Amino acid sequence: MRTYFDEIAEGYEELYKEEQLKKLRIIKDNLRIAPEDLMLDVGCGPGFVAEVFDCRIIGLDPSEELLKKCSFETIRCEAEDIPFPDNHFDVVISVTSIHNFDNYKTGLLEIKRVGKDRFAFTVLKNSKKFNDIKDFIEKNFSVKKTIDEKIDLILICA
Numbered sequence: 001m002r003t004y005f006d007e008i009a010e011g012y013e014e015l016y017k018e019e020q021l022k023k024l025r026i027i028k029d030n031l032r033i034a035p036e037d038l039m040l041d042v043g044c045g046p047g048f049v050a051e052v053f054d055c056r057i058i059g060l061d062p063s064e065e066l067l068k069k070c071s072f073e074t075i076r077c078e079a080e081d082i083p084f085p086d087n088h089f090d091v092v093i094s095v096t097s098i099h100n101f102d103n104y105k106t107g108l109l110e111i112k113r114v115g116k117d118r119f120a121f122t123v124l125k126n127s128k129k130f131n132d133i134k135d136f137i138e139k140n141f142s143v144k145k146t147i148d149e150k151i152d153l154i155l156i157c158a
């Protein structure tokens with residue numbers, strides 16, 4: 001099934017690349033990540049993550065058109081049902097994507113299940129679900145730092 005993000009995939013990079021790279025650089029500055037670490041990017045979109053991190057990366061996203069733009073291994077699926085075993089990833093990140101999940105609670109619990117101990121989330125501040133998502137992250141992850149970025153709140157969990 002084509003998604004909204006499939007429809008806007010062509011112009012996505014021009015519209016959002018710079019602001020998304022800024023958030024990824026903030027995550028990099030605040031989370032300890034080694035080159036041998038395996039990272040999962042949930043809702044990876046066109047794969048900007050690979051321009052900032054030099055660790056091993058797997059991306060997941062439901063948008064086939066955005067995934068075509070990624071330069072690393074990807075899986076077309078949703079956060080609510082992640083096809084990996086428990087504790088598989090050293091680091092899991094999700095950048096401006098959680099408010100798009102059909103069920104953010106299930107998605108976040110899946111992220112927790114497949115991750116080990118390092119997570120980073122950026123949550124769109126003007127989403128109607130912002131407060132609920134932030135509360136759920138605070139209840140279910142060890143948030144060590146929150147960073148107020150212009151458009152998103154960044155939560156570093158370790």
Ligand SMILES: C[S@@+](CC[C@H](N)C(=O)[O-])C[C@H]1O[C@@H](n2cnc3c(N)ncnc32)[C@H](O)[C@@H]1O
Nearest residue numbers: 005020043044045063078079095097100101102
């Ligand atoms: C605003 S974009 C952010 C993309 C990317 N993280 C970035 O920084 O450019 C939101 C992304 O969430 C993805 N998405 C929507 N529903 C999703 C779900 N249930 N699970 C995972 N990703 C989802 C969309 O396909 C889209 O790529």
